Amino acid sequence: xxxxxxxxxxxxxxxxxxxxxxxxxxxxxxxxxxxxxxxxxxxxxxxxxxxxxxxxxxxxxxxxxxxxxxxxxxxxxxxxxxxxxxxxxxxxxxxxxxxxxxxxxxxxxxxxxxxxxxxxxxxxxxxxxxxxxxxxxxxxxxxxxxxxxxxxxxxxxxxxxxxxxxxxxxxxxxxxxxxxxxxxxxxxxxxxxxxxxxxxxxxxxxxxxxxxxxxxxxxxxxxxxxxxxxxxxxxxxxxxxxxxxxxxxxxxxxxxxxxxxxxxxxxxxxxxxxxxxxxxxxxxxxxxxxxxxxxxxxxxxxxxxxxxxxxxxxxxxxxxxxxxxxxxxxxxxxxxxxxxxxxxxxx
Amino acid sequence: xxxxxxxxxxxxxxxxxxxxxxxxxxxxxxxxxxxxxxxxxxxxxxxxxxxxxxxxxxxxxxxxxxxxxxxxxxxxxxxxxxxxxxxxxxxxxxxxxxxxxxxxxxxxxxxxxxxxxxxxxxxxxxxxxxxxxxxxxxxxxxxxxxxxxxxxxxxxxxxxxxxxxxxxxxxxxxxxxxxxxxxxxxxxxxxxxxxxxxxxxxxxxxxxxxxxxxxxxxxxxxxxxxxxxxxxxxxxxxxxxxxxxxxxxxxxxxxxxxxxxxxxxxxxxxxxxxxxxxxxxxxxxxxxxxxxxxxxxxxxxxxxxxxxxxxxxxxxxxxxxxxxxxxxxxxxxxxxxxxxxxxxxxx
DNA sequence: AAAGCGAACCCAAACGATTGGGCAAACAAC
DNA sequence: GTTGTTTGCCCAATCGTTTGGGTTCGCTTT
Numbered sequence: 001x002x003x004x005x006x007x008x009x010x011x012x013x014x015x016x017x018x019x020x021x022x023x024x025x026x027x028x029x030x031x032x033x034x035x036x037x038x039x040x041x042x043x044x045x046x047x048x049x050x051x052x053x054x055x056x057x058x059x060x061x062x063x064x065x066x067x068x069x070x071x072x073x074x075x076x077x078x079x080x081x082x083x084x085x086x087x088x089x090x091x092x093x094x095x096x097x098x099x100x101x102x103x104x105x106x107x108x109x110x111x112x113x114x115x116x117x118x119x120x121x122x123x124x125x126x127x128x129x130x131x132x133x134x135x136x137x138x139x140x141x142x143x144x145x146x147x148x149x150x151x152x153x154x155x156x157x158x159x160x161x162x163x164x165x166x167x168x169x170x171x172x173x174x175x176x177x178x179x180x181x182x183x184x185x186x187x188x189x190x191x192x193x194x195x196x197x198x199x200x201x202x203x204x205x206x207x208x209x210x211x212x213x214x215x216x217x218x219x220x221x222x223x224x225x226x227x228x229x230x231x232x233x234x235x236x237x238x239x240x241x242x243x244x245x246x247x248x249x250x251x252x253x254x255x256x257x258x259x260x261x262x263x264x265x266x267x268x269x270x271x272x273x274x275x276x277x278x279x280x281x282x283x284x285x286x287x288x289x290x291x292x293x294x295x296x297x298x299x300x301x302x303x304x305x306x307x308x309x310x311x312x313x314x315x316x317x318x319x320x321x322x323x324x325x326x327x328x329x330x331x332x333x334x335x336x337x338x339x340x341x342x343x344x345x346x347x
Numbered sequence: 348x349x350x351x352x353x354x355x356x357x358x359x360x361x362x363x364x365x366x367x368x369x370x371x372x373x374x375x376x377x378x379x380x381x382x383x384x385x386x387x388x389x390x391x392x393x394x395x396x397x398x399x400x401x402x403x404x405x406x407x408x409x410x411x412x413x414x415x416x417x418x419x420x421x422x423x424x425x426x427x428x429x430x431x432x433x434x435x436x437x438x439x440x441x442x443x444x445x446x447x448x449x450x451x452x453x454x455x456x457x458x459x460x461x462x463x464x465x466x467x468x469x470x471x472x473x474x475x476x477x478x479x480x481x482x483x484x485x486x487x488x489x490x491x492x493x494x495x496x497x498x499x500x501x502x503x504x505x506x507x508x509x510x511x512x513x514x515x516x517x518x519x520x521x522x523x524x525x526x527x528x529x530x531x532x533x534x535x536x537x538x539x540x541x542x543x544x545x546x547x548x549x550x551x552x553x554x555x556x557x558x559x560x561x562x563x564x565x566x567x568x569x570x571x572x573x574x575x576x577x578x579x580x581x582x583x584x585x586x587x588x589x590x591x592x593x594x595x596x597x598x599x600x601x602x603x604x605x606x607x608x609x610x611x612x613x614x615x616x617x618x619x620x621x622x623x624x625x626x627x628x629x630x631x632x633x634x635x636x637x638x639x640x641x642x643x644x645x646x647x648x649x650x651x652x653x654x655x656x657x658x659x660x661x662x663x664x665x666x667x668x669x670x671x672x673x674x675x676x677x678x679x680x681x682x683x684x685x686x687x688x689x690x691x692x693x694x
Numbered sequence: 695a696a697a698g699c700g701a702a703c704c705c706a707a708a709c710g711a712t713t714g715g716g717c718a719a720a721c722a723a724c
Numbered sequence: 725g726t727t728g729t730t731t732g733c734c735c736a737a738t739c740g741t742t743t744g745g746g747t748t749c750g751c752t753t754t
Binding site: 060062063064065067068073082083084085086089090092093096097100105106107108109110124127128129232233234236237260263264266267269270276289290292293294295296297 | 407409410411412414415420429430431432433436437439440443447452453454455456457471474475476579580581583584607610611613614616617623636637640641642643644
């Protein structure tokens, strides 16, 4: 908020220099250089005067000019499937916060989980000359990441991981395991999974972690009981309907790898005359703020979404500094609520 | 995606000009000027060659250099309370789409509905030299808008309106009226409103529209029956609890000015042993994708969120072109569902 | 044959910052 | 009194565009 009045041209280094009778390079060094070079550029008395005038005139450096010279924009591009997905939106909050704290700005674009659009949006961001990218929508079989990598574009992944590139994600495998342990302990033996999109590591890992632990515990999970789906309420409803239509008895518990899918499933179950938390257990994933507040509070695996966003920025900054960037796997935590609490555990 | 390989410096106008034996100004005019001046700059044969080489070398103009020269960044700043609010996130999708279609990029920041943070974030965006701002979080008593206005900063409002400045919003007054009509027709006479934040025009207009119509119909709405609240599930739950604790009989219908508040209220009502849609009606606002998919589908006033975002960009572009910018008031539509359908209307 | 004119280009000054090198004066060392 | 070093600056090139203004040529026109 330190611009000039009424769209009057902003004050420049030259303005300050002229007013002080100094050369603009001196002013530049005082205001923008590291301490050691700044001290060499001017006496402390001069430096003081420079800083005061800059403050008074509301000087703020022109980022375009700076970028042109330094070849860095201090901007990072963020691509997500859609910001109206609260999970990604929350991660983005972490991104924005940390980026701002490091004097970076962020462009966000929605790819709608479409590979062409991903590519297009990445292109737009690169044309904008962002310093690096955070991809929140990588597909398991993505070509884009390899292409970016071979072109030397700095990027990191968020939310979904990819074996070959640095990423900041929840430990989704562990998340799936937590749910398996919980449902098994509650006495369930016939379960189904609403598994999410086949191209998302979140879906694969949560489902995979669940299955592996479930089978280790002695359970069985036939393929028909794993229904791949969209990540939204609609997708959850459809998947639940499919589960109930399947031959054989209806399962006593459903694990949906996403809260919204879980909510959709709850709707379908209720429509079928089942009472969630009594006739059938439902567990979701991400523990979005809704889960605890639903009419029937939803058990869910809490993932540290904001922190995932923060770490993603940290990772990218490391990459930009040519430091090593180690993938972050953040610990999830199971929140047991009425939707899956049959009174066996706890209380 | 048309950058050089391996972080090699991008192709510039000079590169193209040298390779073609032309002056870079000629190349610039061919590639970036309006048709008439482009035609004056080179023969059509030359122009053709220029365009082909640009394509081949993957030329993409440096936006920083362009901005430095033209004093326009083709970037717009968007400030919202929080993107993890699905309503604002959806509006942002409209913003991004339309901005991109007009070759603008968007920076988004979360203000958390805090006035200091609003001011800070606006400052960051202006320091970035955005061409204009879209404010999605304006408070009824905001000083910021007046300050921006007097400083000549181009901006428009989105989601919430302010009498003095151009905005793109839902016609929230009409939305409130629709709910009043509906509940009255359903035979309700004792109602309460979960009214939202007192500083948001959305809350004020929806509540105001409801009250005015309700009283016009012959109903009464005592002040104790209007509970101001936060816009989230938590806020809705608290407000519903307060409504039930109030002296006198519990209302037979509740209008929550926000779907999330409505969901929180539904939780509280159920906890109190009431069945929503049978013992008590609940109507929400915005018709977020959740509403229809809830275990008890929620009646809600549909607001064209995406379109609000699109129009906001349109408005801002008008302002930037010094055209007149007329506030957009978009028509809402009531979606009646199980949560408020006692079988009086319809079927 | 001189003058006029359009076509097809080229020239160079910005825009606002960064940064490797100067360079003069003051002071110290020998 | 020469040499060397530090202090406190200034100079000027550079980043990639845009754009108001030439200049040169060939062709009419009179």
